[in-house]
Amino acid sequence: MSVASPRVTEARERVTTFLDRIGDLRRLTDVEFLGLRFDAGLAWVHFAEGIGGYGAAPSEQGLVDDLLAAAGCPPPRQDIAHLMIAPTIAVHGTPRQQASWLRPLFTGEEIWCQLFSEPGAGSDLASLAVRATPDGSTWRLTGEKVWSTFAHLSRWAMVLARSDPEVPKHRGLTMFCVDMQLPGVRVSPLRQMTGQAEFNQVHFDDVMIDDTARLGQIGAGWTVTLTTLMNERSNVGDGLAVMGGDFAASLEQRWIEGGDDLTRHRDELVGELVRRRVMRLLVRRGAAAAQEQTPGPDGSLNKLILGESNQDASSLLVTLAGAAGMLYPSGYAVRGDLGIDAFTSDTEDASAQERFLRTRANTIEGGTTEVMRNILGERVLGLPGEPRTDRDLAWSRVPRN
Numbered sequence: 143m144s145v146a147s148p149r150v151t152e153a154r155e156r157v158t159t160f161l162d163r164i165g166d167l168r169r170l171t172d173v174e175f176l177g178l179r180f181d182a183g184l185a186w187v188h189f190a191e192g193i194g195g196y197g198a199a200p201s202e203q204g205l206v207d208d209l210l211a212a213a214g215c216p217p218p219r220q221d222i223a224h225l226m227i228a229p230t231i232a233v234h235g236t237p238r239q240q241a242s243w244l245r246p247l248f249t250g251e252e253i254w255c256q257l258f259s260e261p262g263a264g265s266d267l268a269s270l271a272v273r274a275t276p277d278g279s280t281w282r283l284t285g286e287k288v289w290s291t292f293a294h295l296s297r298w299a300m301v302l303a304r305s306d307p308e309v310p311k312h313r314g315l316t317m318f319c320v321d322m323q324l325p326g327v328r329v330s331p332l333r334q335m336t337g338q339a340e341f342n343q344v345h346f347d348d349v350m351i352d353d354t355a356r357l358g359q360i361g362a363g364w365t366v367t368l369t370t371l372m373n374e375r376s377n378v379g380d381g382l383a384v385m386g387g388d389f390a391a392s393l394e395q396r397w398i399e400g401g402d403d404l405t406r407h408r409d410e411l412v413g414e415l416v417r418r419r420v421m422r423l424l425v426r427r428g429a430a431a432a433q434e435q436t437p438g439p440d441g442s443l444n445k446l447i448l449g450e451s452n453q454d455a456s457s458l459l460v461t462l463a464g465a466a467g468m469l470y471p472s473g474y475a476v477r478g479d480l481g482i483d484a485f486t487s488d489t490e491d492a493s494a495q496e497r498f499l500r501t502r503a504n505t506i507e508g509g510t511t512e513v514m515r516n517i518l519g520e521r522v523l524g525l526p527g528e529p530r531t532d533r534d535l536a537w538s539r540v541p542r543n
């Protein structure tokens with residue numbers, strides 16, 4: 143008979159005590175319940191006490207989530223804010239920032255977005271140009287961000303900006319958490335080829351922000367960014383794994399259904415099914431490693447492999463659909479829903495055609511496939527880096543278009 147570790151026993155006891163105290167769940171709204179869950183330290187269990195956790199190991203999170211789900215509790219939304227921004231605030235925020243931002247983020251009362259990419263800075267993010275100019279105890283924010291997921295719904299944005307153009311690019315950046323309701327913030331949704339408008343263009347026209355909105359030290363924005371990006375790559379990998387599992391089920395279903403088409407595509411289908419099994423093991427190995435430590439550069443491996451293979455699987459499913467695979471369900475291309483709950487198209491509700499189009503982004507979002515290969519080559523395998531001519535040059539002196 144296996145004996146539960148003290149950590150597992152403590153997690154179980156905390157959940158039981160919490161549920162006993164709550165009593166009848168039906169008397170609470172989802173937001174009220176999630177607020178109480180945060181207060182009980184069961185939001186992000188590895189965070190410190192008082193900011194949604196109780197200092198547990200990250201590996202206890204899955205158990206707590208499962209126990210609460212089994213008791214019929216509403217889950218928090220697993221979005222950018224929950225998975226990437228909250229861990230960044232937990233590491234780099236002041237106690238006052240953590241106290242004011244984390245609870246409404248967890249309950250979903252305040253939606254957050256991550257404003258990093260710009261028209262001239264994506265893969266080479268540290269070259270970005272949005273300026274944060276000091277002005278007494280405030281900062282003046284000017285410039286343009288793009289591909290900003292959920293910015294049209296957000297109350298807050300984590301914004302990476304250039305605070306000093308006269309030092310090399312990585313050293314002149316500072317991170318801010320900006321209230322999206324401030325004068326001078328303009329958000330324009332961008333429609334994607336799926337028909338949805340999930341991301342946006344954001345302009346800052348002389349937006350004045352208080353220094354209390356600064357996350358981390360002046361000039362330390364790149365360090366703060368790395369915390370977010372490492373969490374992003376591992377979580378995008380997890381999201382792609384969920385999508386991958388969904389594709390596996392669809393492919394298996396097609397195998398069972400059989401039919402003339404399958405004779406022609408049998409090799410491809412078997413190849414994809416085998417690949418899915420291998421990937422499931424890879425994801426499990428990554429998840430086991432991630433539970434015991436903060437995400438590192440090797441999280442890029444799952445992101446790389448799953449992004450490419452989800453595209454292949456969705457292409458095969460569209461091919462197997464025959465002529466119908468070329469038709470997009472009517473109405474999608476002009477779909478107007480911009481609400482946060484509309485973005486479930488990666489998995490359960492989406493047609494094969496919609497998923498085929500959405501998976502094109504899988505090798506771009508959270509860092510492109512080429513950039514993942516560079517990270518794995520340089521930081522995991524220890525291969526020589528690309529030549530970098532701007533490393534020691536002041537940002538203002540680096541030529542750009």
Ligand SMILES: Cc1cc2nc3c(=O)[nH]c(=O)nc-3n(C[C@H](O)[C@H](O)[C@H](O)COP(=O)(O)OP(=O)(O)OC[C@H]3O[C@@H](n4cnc5c(N)ncnc54)[C@H](O)[C@@H]3O)c2cc1C
Pocket residue numbers: 255256257258259260261262263264265266288289290291292341503506507508509510511512513516528
């Ligand atoms: C669905 C979706 C959601 C997104 N959400 C957000 C968000 O919420 N917030 C945010 O800030 N950004 C977001 N992004 C932007 C995303 O992070 C960028 O698109 C991505 O980092 C690539 O940058 P880029 O588009 O500027 O392409 P570029 O960097 O211009 O790259 C163009 C091409 O050049 C290749 N390339 C670039 N550098 C190298 C190199 N050194 N070696 C080899 N090849 C190279 C790339 O792989 C790519 O193929 C989102 C993107 C998508 C698709």
